[in-house]
Amino acid sequence: MKLAVFVHEYREPEVLDRLKAEKLGIILVQNGVYHATVKKDGQPSPILSRNAEFYALSEDLATRGFSDDKVDPKVKVLNYDGLVDLIFNDYEKILWL
Numbered sequence: 001m002k003l004a005v006f007v008h009e010y011r012e013p014e015v016l017d018r019l020k021a022e023k024l025g026i027i028l029v030q031n032g033v034y035h036a037t038v039k040k041d042g043q044p045s046p047i048l049s050r051n052a053e054f055y056a057l058s059e060d061l062a063t064r065g066f067s068d069d070k071v072d073p074k075v076k077v078l079n080y081d082g083l084v085d086l087i088f089n090d091y092e093k094i095l096w097l
Contacts, residue, residue, distance in 0.1 A: 004091035007032040012047050013097040024052040025091055027083065028075065033060045036075040044072050057083060 003021035007013060008030040016026075026047065028036050035045040036056040048054060054075040058068065061077065068077045078086060087094060 002090065002092045004087060004094050006094070006096045007035065007047070008096070010034040010038075012045070015097060016047070016050065019095075023091070024050070025086070026050065026052045026054050027086075028054065028056040029060050031064075033057065033064060033066065036071045037061070037064075037066045044074075048072055048074050055083070055086065 001021050002023040002025075003019065004025040004027055005016070005019065006027045006029055010031045012035075033056045035047045036054065038045065054072075055078050056071060056075050058077045058079045061068070061071065071077055
């Protein structure tokens, strides 16, 4: 199964540890985009150490004052159109956390 997970808060959802998928995409939206930009003690968010593909919504980054160059290199920045294409073309199931 190809699973896309929306993370909308700046806390790591515990349920991520229990998800099993052949392809896992973590989509950072709303306050979840802080995972892509903020470092604690010089280290990236632990969520980025997972075996997954990472995406952040550009509009949510801009709303919080971040530019694309502040995003961790593991994270692909998408606009709304790119997000829709990603969901419909690359993933079978969607989960909102």
